[in-house]
Amino acid sequence: MTKEEKYILARWAMNHALENGAQEVSVSIANSKSSSVEVRDQKIDKLEQAIQSGLSIRLFVDGKYSSHSTNRMKKEELGHFISEAIEGTKFLAEDKFRTLPDPDLYYKGDGMDLASIDKDFDKVDPQEKIDLAFKAEEEALGKDERIISVSASYFDNLNERVMVNSNGFEGDNANSVFGVYTSVSVKGGDARPEAGWNESAIKYADLVKEGSGKIALEKALSRIGQTKIKSGTMPMIVENRQVGRLFSPLINALNGAQIQQKNSFLIDKLGEKVVSEKLTLTDDPFIVGGRGSRLFDGEGLATKKRTVFDKGVLKMYYIDTYYGKKLEMGPTSGSTTNLVFETGNKDLDALVASVKRGILVTGFNGGNHNGTTGDFSYGIDGFLIENGKIVQPVSEMNITGNMKTLWSDIGEIGNDVYLSSSWLTPSILFENVDFSGL
């Protein structure tokens, strides 16, 4: 569907709902296309192609609310679907907090180009995609006698979306991603450790096309001989691309729904110092080429650059229209865009060099946290550091603690920002972490 076709159908669906009993309506139509190829043993293992589209509709009927989605997009069926959905909504309880956003807060157009899409998405030669996967495989295959299996993939994806709201919002956005991923399994004793490496980019021309096979092999080989060590309280460095796993509970605790439902360990903390003064974080939707860049959020609200933590002081919650009304707070946005950390001076090597005895965490294995209390416990693997040097791979261990304590106990924030994500996380050194092992 073209953008104009999506708008025409979305407006039609909106009007159909308004004519059949809804007082307010929001309609989104999205379509996507993707392709992927995975190679193994110098043969194509999997080849996939997909095109999909779907419509979702949020209905506000007599003070009641429901949302629905379908991939059956013919008008006649859609009309029937929407009418039935409206009838069903009438059986729910009224909810006075459910409304569309205040139109004054909508994105009004004329935003900058955030470079979220490759305009030449369709121009990449399919054979070139397959060749990229084979090249990545070649970087590892046969390069070490301990290799058991190498698999390499190329993938791409394009998403396009329009949204119309019945109180005066229309907007569209699109994004693309291209990527290469290689994983390598090696034999070392009884275990068969594996490691993977991923490169991705919004534009095909920017994709780092070489290296994933080589890096995955190095990482897998470095895991041979991994073992658990004695339990103890030690400093912990978390590698940049893994930091998100420990940071997401903090962001989750700032979410309006979690706060209103008392499932947050940061309730009523606005303006208070809740984590280390070394943490200053900005939510910046306007980074050109940023993975989380956007001009409006999922409700149509215009995005803004905002400070989340300023030297450890909590400056904002993530509040959407509904929970804003319940909490009597103005909406900010229900979700993060690009998260930018104020960085320190050291890269990962320098952080490692600064630790006398501790663990560098390069992977997580399960675990969870308690949203209400902030207590956490996660499986980890990584490397033991002694006197500033990596001395052996460790695995089959847990870290256990509380999110408030952990993030108050930052030793140092690195400068090696992970760029292939909307959360631009640097490596971080934490002090005094409880490790369980032997």
Added chain:
Amino acid sequence: MKPDRRDFIKTSGMFAVGSMVLPTFMQSCQNVQISANVKSYLDHFEVSTEMLQKVIAAAMSKGGNYADLFFEHKITNSLSLEDGQVNRAFSNVDFGVGIRVLKGDQTGFAYSENLGMDEMLNAAKMAANIADQPKEFAPVGISEKLPADFYPIAQNWTDVTIKDKVPFVQQLNDKVFSLDDKVNKVNVFLGDETSYVLFYNSEGRLTYDYRPMMRIGAVCVMEKDGQIENAYSARSFRSGFEVMTDALVDEIAGEAVEKTNILFEAGKPKAGEMPVVLGAGGSGILLHEAIGHTFEADFNRKGTSIFSDKLGKKVAENFINIIDDGTLPNDRGAINIDDEGNDVQKTYLVKDGILNSYIHDRISAEHYGVAPTGNGRRESFRNMPLPRMRSTYMENGPHTVEEIFAQVDYGVYVDNFSNGEVKIGAGDFTFFVKSGYIIEKGKLTKPIKDINIVGNGPQALADIAMAANDYKNDSGTWTCGKDGQSVPVTLGLPTVLVKKMTVGGTNA
């Protein structure tokens, strides 16, 4: 269960009556000997056997040696309660066909959300590209396969309105509040799903399935002296609306309140290795993570699992029998046919302590030269099938619960979990304990909460020293993820003793 055209129109609202124009060549399908059941599925998807054969021929046109078509129409509904009111509903309709072509162990895959002949042929041609030696495919005669009937139901969810469901959701909320004065927030959800599946492959097999699913649960938040705790209880079955009873509501409410109450006094154990007693039921997560995934034959075929060279070898004590079963009545993990059209069975993974079978899909079964085990599953028509678990459990052992506890000087007892994970090659697995107890000198003492337990698959399996005679299946909302695909599963276990695993905790 045969889909009834009338119900379909009435409840899903997907086809307006006026749009029901059948293609003219549809008439000829009357000449093929097929049952009324399978005919109703062909009609449901507005396809004929001739169309299926043409699409398969296109899929096989580049020299593939096998192809299949997986048609699916899924209707999902959910209702939620927050702040005392059933004030939100969600529904989703998903419809399409997945087309897969195999050449040896290579896979080409594409899908179409539109079942027009041109769209299906286009998708078939895309999937066909996995092969590159064009050849003519001679159509194979239709061979109809009736599915098993592991989830009989009395009342289709598609016949139930929001009005019928709302009272149960409200009742669960009210029940939780009534059980304890400390309750200050409750969230309740009730979800149902109805899937119609039609399957056809290049070997002529034509089959179908009707897959109901329901889940209901409550999150209970309590506050006591400024301390806030929450816990969750849920049930899920391949059952119809008849499963909704006052007794089910009471069971969930009681469990949610009880699980939350434990947490107020709970702390952390000492960090490190210790004996772990796993309570009957949800502790089956040990099997799912420690050995289930590592037994999946796609990993073993590629040599990437830690169990890759263990088939036929002793991996556990003689009294241990571990099963993956797709046949449990109305179980969340049951399937009448797998998503490759194969029969489903009860498969012994470990028999008398010996690794007896991997978990197979079509590709891996061919690779190993064994019959398929009925474990080829996919999240939806958008995905290719993979070897996946169904209900994974251990049979009763020779010990008693008392004998097991008597063995433990200091350790933990765990019986309430939220999630787990495994690294296939290293064999390291984890599961997260929402609550349990410390065991001291054979007795339960202080409650514990929110700790991760980590072990190594082959080691943990070998370390199961005792198993009791109190096996229980856990019918929670277990969902298993692999390669980005989620499928419903269940698990179960009798009380067992694992000699040692690493328990998260404090070093103070």
